[in-house]
Amino acid sequence: MMDGPRRRVAMVGGGITPFGVRAATFPELIQEAGARGFGSLPNLAPEEVDSLFVGAAQPERLAFQSHVAPLVAELLGITPTRVIQRTELACASGQSALRSAYAAIASGLSDVAVVLGAEKMNLPDMAEANTSMADVLDRPWDGVHGATAPPFFAMVAQRHMHEYGTTEDQLAAVSEKNHRFANRNPTAQFQGKVFSREKLRGLPVVAPPLRLGDCSSMTDGAAMAVLVEGSRARELTDTPAWLVGTAQCSTFHNLAHAGPLSSWEGLRTAGKELYRSAGLGPGDVQLAELHDCFTISEIVEYEELGFCRKGEGGRFVEEGQSDLGGAVTVNPRGGLLGCGHPLGATGVAQAVEILDQLQGTAPSGRQVPGATVALQHNLSGSANVHSLLLWRREN
Amino acid sequence: MTPSLPSSGSPGVGAASPVPRGEALSSDRPPRREDPPDPSPLTLLDFYPPQDPRWTRIAPFFQALKDGRLTTTRCSRDGSLHWPPAVACPKCHREELVWVDLPRDGSLYAFSEVRGGAPLGMEGGVPFVVGLVELTGAPFRLFSRIVGRAYAGLTLGEPVRFETFPVRDGRVFYRFRVVDTPASP
Numbered sequence: 001m002m003d004g005p006r007r008r009v010a011m012v013g014g015g016i017t018p019f020g021v022r023a024a025t026f027p028e029l030i031q032e033a034g035a036r037g038f039g040s041l042p043n044l045a046p047e048e049v050d051s052l053f054v055g056a057a058q059p060e061r062l063a064f065q066s067h068v069a070p071l072v073a074e075l076l077g078i079t080p081t082r083v084i085q086r087t088e089l090a091c092a093s094g095q096s097a098l099r100s101a102y103a104a105i106a107s108g109l110s111d112v113a114v115v116l117g118a119e120k121m122n123l124p125d126m127a128e129a130n131t132s133m134a135d136v137l138d139r140p141w142d143g144v145h146g147a148t149a150p151p152f153f154a155m156v157a158q159r160h161m162h163e164y165g166t167t168e169d170q171l172a173a174v175s176e177k178n179h180r181f182a183n184r185n186p187t188a189q190f191q192g193k194v195f196s197r198e199k200l201r202g203l204p205v206v207a208p209p210l211r212l213g214d215c216s217s218m219t220d221g222a223a224m225a226v227l228v229e230g231s232r233a234r235e236l237t238d239t240p241a242w243l244v245g246t247a248q249c250s251t252f253h254n255l256a257h258a259g260p261l262s263s264w265e266g267l268r269t270a271g272k273e274l275y276r277s278a279g280l281g282p283g284d285v286q287l288a289e290l291h292d293c294f295t296i297s298e299i300v301e302y303e304e305l306g307f308c309r310k311g312e313g314g315r316f317v318e319e320g321q322s323d324l325g326g327a328v329t330v331n332p333r334g335g336l337l338g339c340g341h342p343l344g345a346t347g348v349a350q351a352v353e354i355l356d357q358l359q360g361t362a363p364s365g366r367q368v369p370g371a372t373v374a375l376q377h378n379l380s381g382s383a384n385v386h387s388l389l390l391w392r393r394e395n
Numbered sequence: 396m397t398p399s400l401p402s403s404g405s406p407g408v409g410a411a412s413p414v415p416r417g418e419a420l421s422s423d424r425p426p427r428r429e430d431p432p433d434p435s436p437l438t439l440l441d442f443y444p445p446q447d448p449r450w451t452r453i454a455p456f457f458q459a460l461k462d463g464r465l466t467t468t469r470c471s472r473d474g475s476l477h478w479p480p481a482v483a484c485p486k487c488h489r490e491e492l493v494w495v496d497l498p499r500d501g502s503l504y505a506f507s508e509v510r511g512g513a514p515l516g517m518e519g520g521v522p523f524v525v526g527l528v529e530l531t532g533a534p535f536r537l538f539s540r541i542v543g544r545a546y547a548g549l550t551l552g553e554p555v556r557f558e559t560f561p562v563r564d565g566r567v568f569y570r571f572r573v574v575d576t577p578a579s580p
Binding site: 126127128130131133134138140141142143144145146147148150151152154155156158159162204205206207208209210254255256257258261 | 445478479504505506507508509510511512513514515517518520523525526527535536537538539540546551568570
């Protein structure tokens with residue numbers, strides 16, 4: 001992020017709806033998230049909220065509703081007087097809302113901001129929903145060939161296997177870990193199912209080499225977080241999560257310009273800027289919420305964020321280095337693989353998980369002991385944009 | 396300035412071999428038994444007919460497709476080759492562009508198969524193969540449907556060749572077909 005005078009920003013509370021195939025509409029999911037978010041902050045009155053940032057990727061197509069920010073404000077009983085807006089950045093729409101709130105608070109435009117992410121993806125006709133996924137790619141040139149995310153990330157996996165020897169069993173190791181964490185998260189889409197590597201490798205193929213267990217799902221859900229200017233933080237919680245670094249990088253749109261699929265230059269660039277902006281390095285990070293839309297994504301992310309050397313991501317997960325007790329615990333929430341991926345809600349839910357982790361209130365079996373620095377990553381589209389946040393607890 | 400009409404003499408990164416005009420645009424031979432079925436009816440996910448000059452400034456691209464040629468724009472100022480075709484150069488932002496031919500031959504840089512989750516109008520076409528084609532001599536790859544062989548028989552680096560095929564409403568689009576290579580003696 002730009003260096004220079006700016007105010008400190010902290011996350012003080014938040015909440016997450018159950019994720020899944022929900023018997024609930026887009027506005028109902030938003031209300032559930034509002035109840036949980038405000039419920040986490042008994043000392044915050046709705047009239048103190050001066051700004052609202054809504055993350056939603058495709059409400060126009062999936063819920064046939066645009067101009068959703070004032071809808072959210074009304075449902076939450078808030079009347080923003082500084083900033084009200086919605087951010088769209090496909091799969092990173094939620095983090096984009098968090099970054100916008102950060103910018104507004106750091107600059108002095110806002111003091112107390114609500115960030116709400118929501119998506120309703122399960123429709124009676126799923127081909128209709130799938131069409132909305134094809135237009136995340138360059139629709140007239142790439143999406144038009146009938147591709148959505150799975151075949152693109154399948155090609156990433158194919159090239160990574162070809163160049164670095166990554167195996168299907170290493171892909172399954174990511175899914176096994178994240179589903180195991182999801183089983184201890186009551187808001188996760190997938191509950192009470194044990195996914196062993198052997199079982200995962202027997203699931204149907206979606207886009208070879210990716211199987212069902214390698215892919216995140218179409219999910220309904222919402223999440224809310226509250227960000228405030230630093231001097232307000234202790235009035236609202238004993239343990240705020242301080243936003244100490246952020247970075248973003250966009251490198252292409254049409255797949256013609258994707259470059260080597262197995263390396264994500266944009267994430268490497270954003271990662272370096274993130275660490276520089278916070279004066280920290282990958283070795284300082286104890287937990288990371290990484291965008292595991294597909295198992296291969298998490299493996300490439302370990303590498304580009306410097307948790308392991310290039311090409312060794314498969315071995316990193318296989319050896320338990322991204323599990324509890326490893327070098328960095330990745331996706332203790334359950335990840336997108338275990339929690340599901342309601343596009344606009346995902347980034348906000350990751351942030352709320354990080355707040356729980358830094359406060360030490362995550363359930364046993366998921367809590368990262370003594371976590372003080374947490375990294376949050378979201379990619380969007382065909383991994384052509386990478387968005388990063390670094391959160392820190394002060395002792 | 397609108398990009399000029401394709402001129403047969405414009406130098407491209409690869410020379411297009413002439414393909415006769417006509418209705419049978421899809422290939423120079425009839426479909427064979429082992430060809431995966433074409434997705435039908437193929438939709439281009441368009442809300443209006445963008446191949447029509449009443450709707451787009453890159454109609455020459457689609458006219459060239461109808462002539463069996465794969466073209467794009469090149470900036471006459473900085474020489475950069477664009478994909479997709481542009482009306483202003485994304486690099487220097489000048490509008491003086493020319494149409495040039497792209498290579499017709501390439502190889503599979505990566506590929507997968509869509510087995511489910513296809514968009515509206517394509518659900519009946521699964522499974523189908525898609526891939527990134529390394530165009531011989533071009534500075535970018537093209538994402539496309541890959542036809543002519545089933546997924547299981549494909550390998551990285553497989554030679555493929557550009558072809559066009561008719562789409563409903565009288566439109567035309569492009570894809571790549573696996574080049575048959577004779578068995579080694």
